[in-house]
Amino acid sequence: MTGETPFEGVLRQIEDSVPFEPGYYNESYLDRRISARMRRRDVDDHTEYERLLREEPDEREALMDALTINVTEFFRNPEMWEVLRGVLREMTETKRQVNVWSAPCADGREPYSAAMLACDDPEIDERRLSVLGTDISDEALENARAGVYHTTRTTDIAAELEPLSAPEQWVDRDGDSFRVRDPVKELVEFEKHDLIRDGQMSAFDVVFCRNLLIYIDSGHKGDVFDTLESSLSPGSVLVVGMTESVPPDRRDRYEPVNKRRRVFRWA
Ligand SMILES: C[S@@+](CC[C@H](N)C(=O)[O-])C[C@H]1O[C@@H](n2cnc3c(N)ncnc32)[C@H](O)[C@@H]1O
Structure with a gap:
């Protein structure tokens, strides 16, 4: 896609393949969660990570888990x-x-x-x-x-x-x-x-x-x-x-x- 940065390519891949709307969330949050997955997979290039997302359903699931951060507690605060x-x-x-x-x-x-x-x-x-x-x-x-x-x-x-x-x-x-x-x-x-x-x-x-x-x-x-x-x-x-x-x-x-x-x- 013309004019798209590799990071935007990852966001588009998310939008196309997992039930998650990246446009809702702030970019620094998305960047932190995606970078954490990339470190986990030992990938330091967004283009390579986009390929992983396209090809591996397990990685799509792992990223979806990482993005919908669901940390909670009983009686939090x-x-x-x-x-x-x-x-x-x-x-x-x-x-x-x-x-x-x-x-x-x-x-x-x-x-x-x-x-x-x-x-x-x-x-x-x-x-x-x-x-x-x-x-x-x-x-x-x-x-x-x-x-x-x-x-x-x-x-x-x-x-x-x-x-x-x-x-x-x-x-x-x-x-x-x-x-x-x-x-x-x-x-x-x-x-x-x-x-x-x-x-x-x-x-x-x-x-x-x-x-x-x-x-x-x-x-x-x-x-x-x-x-x-x-x-x-x-x-x-x-x-x-x-x-x-x-x-x-x-x-x-x-x-x-x-x-x-x-x-x-x-x-
Ligand atoms: C950090 S938890 C907050 C749970 C609880 N309110 C608390 O403070 O402990 C955030 C939750 O927001 C949910 N979530 C993310 N985007 C959402 C949306 N657009 N509408 C409803 N829930 C959403 C996630 O699935 C996740 O379970």
């Missing part, structure tokens, strides 16, 4: 969850039904955290809570629906569950394996949804959109916020990641509940 505890106490006291959306939910630990917090805290009425987790990745959603997590060299599930007063009531532990118990699972559903392409979901009272915006190209952040804002009901709460923010041209639509913890009320 515990201080934010303390703010949310107060929000859920108040909402379940004053509303008949409280709908929570975790978008994107990766392997489900974020929506399960919301459901577990509600079950664990005697001042939150979990019977009024319903949680939806959505993500673009089928594999992440499959893991989320299974609800089984493992302590590994890099992930300590028992430590992640420390904000709960009785974790053993909400997860069934077998050595290094942790299975989310049915009373928690019954509060959570999962669905595939692309925050840029698929548009609004029904009205929610709490929406988490954490640790995706940092990867999104600035031109598409507005699309994500259009989706989120059309899914928020009046007085609802939006939570973004600790290193993320509401775009400046939209800030007057939100009141901080706790600015430091990135919890905002939709005015």
